[in-house]
Amino acid sequence: MARAGYRFAFRRRVRYAEVDAQAVVYFARYLEWADVGVVEYWRAAGVFQRTPIAGGEAEFHVVRAEVDYHAPMRLDEEIDICVTLERIRRTSATFRCELHGLANGEAADDLRATIRQVQVHVDQAGGRPTPVPGWFIDLFERYEGRPLKESA
Numbered sequence: 271m272a273r274a275g276y277r278f279a280f281r282r283r284v285r286y287a288e289v290d291a292q293a294v295v296y297f298a299r300y301l302e303w304a305d306v307g308v309v310e311y312w313r314a315a316g317v318f319q320r321t322p323i324a325g326g327e328a329e330f331h332v333v334r335a336e337v338d339y340h341a342p343m344r345l346d347e348e349i350d351i352c353v354t355l356e357r358i359r360r361t362s363a364t365f366r367c368e369l370h371g372l373a374n375g376e377a378a379d380d381l382r383a384t385i386r387q388v389q390v391h392v393d394q395a396g397g398r399p400t401p402v403p404g405w406f407i408d409l410f411e412r413y414e415g416r417p418l419k420e421s422a
Contacts, residue, residue, distance in 0.1 A: 273370050273379045276352035277414060280310040281372075284347045295343040301335055304367040304385040307351035311365075315413040320405065328406055330363065330389035338384045341371075348372045349382065355410050358418045361399040362390045363406075 273279075288299045312318065317328065343349055349369050356364045365387045371380035391402045411418050 271354075271366070271368065273350070273352060273368070273377055273381075276354055276368070278311045278314050278354065279350040279352045279370075279377065280307050281348055281350050282306070284343055284345055284349060286345060289345045293345040297337075297339070300337050300339070300369065300383050300385060303349075303351055303369060304335070304337075304353075304365075304387060305332075307353045307367050308365050308387065310351075311353040311355075315409055317406070317409065320409070328403060329392050329394045331392055332387050333362070333390050334386075334388040336386045339382075340384070341380075341382045343369065343371065343382050348375070350377055355414060355418055356386075357420050358402050358407055358410070359420050360401055362388055363402060364388050 282303070284295055288295055290296045320327070349371060352368045352370060354366050356366050358364075367385040367387070368381055369383040369385070370378060371382055372378055373380060390399050391406075392398060393400045407419050
């Protein structure tokens, strides 16, 4: 997806503790950054205004994560973590994150990595999948300005 296709982006700088001996971002950090991006995306959409994070009203667990590496990121670079909710199924939500480098401090189509996370909504007490709450679907459909719910 082109950088401009994302409604949400969260900017961060590559820190010393995140790189390896060659000053390239260590591969495991990509998943950490996707998680940070999804949390900030939820914040922007209004999830935390509706329910405290420990409120139990929306409990999602990551059940699948895929990373495609396109180009390295280096120490002190600024990166935009772009996030969208691709689709919502009966008990799951699929998030797409892209990490983009900047061009002279401005957003650019400089794709460094693509990350997909499938998160399942669970009953906290039993740990079993449960349907994604209607308010969650409505909130993100309004935020994204398009339908997200699939019937599968």
